[in-house]
Amino acid sequence: GAGVSQSPSNKVTEKGKDVELRCDPISGHTALYWYRQSLGQGLEFLIYFQGNSAPDKSGLPSDRFSAERTGGSVSTLTIQRTQQEDSAVYLCASSSPPRTEAFFGQGTRLTVV
Amino acid sequence: KQEVTQIPAALSVPEGENLVLNCSFTDSAIYNLQWFRQDPGKGLTSLLLIQSSQREQTSGRLNASLDKSSGRSTLYIAASQPGDSATYLCAERPGTGANSKLTFGKGITLSVRP
Numbered sequence: 001g002a003g004v005s006q007s008p009s010n011k012v013t014e015k016g017k018d019v020e021l022r023c024d025p026i027s028g029h030t031a032l033y034w035y036r037q038s039l040g041q042g043l044e045f046l047i048y049f050q051g052n053s054a055p056d057k058s059g060l061p062s063d064r065f066s067a068e069r070t071g072g073s074v075s076t077l078t079i080q081r082t083q084q085e086d087s088a089v090y091l092c093a094s095s096s097p098p099r100t101e102a103f104f105g106q107g108t109r110l111t112v113v
Numbered sequence: 114k115q116e117v118t119q120i121p122a123a124l125s126v127p128e129g130e131n132l133v134l135n136c137s138f139t140d141s142a143i144y145n146l147q148w149f150r151q152d153p154g155k156g157l158t159s160l161l162l163i164q165s166s167q168r169e170q171t172s173g174r175l176n177a178s179l180d181k182s183s184g185r186s187t188l189y190i191a192a193s194q195p196g197d198s199a200t201y202l203c204a205e206r207p208g209t210g211a212n213s214k215l216t217f218g219k220g221i222t223l224s225v226r227p
Contacts, residue, residue, distance in 0.1 A: 042218070106156040
C-alpha cells in the first residue's frame with residue numbers, strides 16, 4: 001500500500017475486555033514496530049519484528065500484551081483483560097534495510113473505561 | 114542503554130525566524146538518526162533520515178546535521194511559518210545495525226506565532 005495503515009482509528013472498550021489492534025505495513029517492508037504514546041508522554045517501544053527473526057519483545061509491559069505478524073506482513077497487537085492504564089495511542093511503523101527509514105501509521109487511540 | 118534527549122520541551126518563536134532544534138544521544142555508535150514531525154492527534158511524519166556516514170541532509174527549508182563525536186543532531190528550520198507548529202521528535206537507531214529498534218526523544222513542541 002501507499003503507507004502504513006492501522007485499524008481501528010479509535011477504540012473504546014470496557015475494563016477487562018480483550019482488544020485487537022491491526023497494522024498493515026508498507027508493501028515490501030521487512031521490519032515492523034509497535035510503540036505506545038500515552039497522553040503527554042514520549043513514545044514507548046513495545047515490540048519489533050524483522051523478517052523471519054525472533055521478535056524483540058523486550059518492551060511489552062506485561063504478559064497481557066502480545067503481538068504476531070502473519071506471513072511477514074500484517075501484524076496484530078492483542079491486549080487481554082484491558083486496564084485503564086492501557087489507554088494510549090498505539091502506533092505502528094515499518095521500514096526496510098538497509099536504509100531503514102521508518103514510516104508510521106496514524107495510530108489507534110485506545111480508551112479503556 | 115541509549116538515551117535521547119531533546120531540550121527544551123517547548124519553544125515559541127515569531128513567524129519568519131530561523132531556528133534550531135537540538136537532539137542529544139548518549140552512545141555515539143549509531144546506525145542512523147531520523148527526525149519526525151507530529152501534529153496533534155496524528156501519527157509521525159518522517160522529515161529527514163541521516164545515516165551514520167553522513168553529516169547532513171536537506172529537504173526544502175529543513176536541514177538536519179549529525180555530529181556523532183559530540184552525540185548531537187540539530188534540525189534547522191529556515192524562515193519559520195505558522196504551519197511549522199507541531200511536535201518534532203528525533204530517534205536514533207543503534208550501531209548494532211539495521212536490525213534494531215528506534216529510541217525516541219520526548220520531542221520539542223514548536224509554536225510559530227503569526
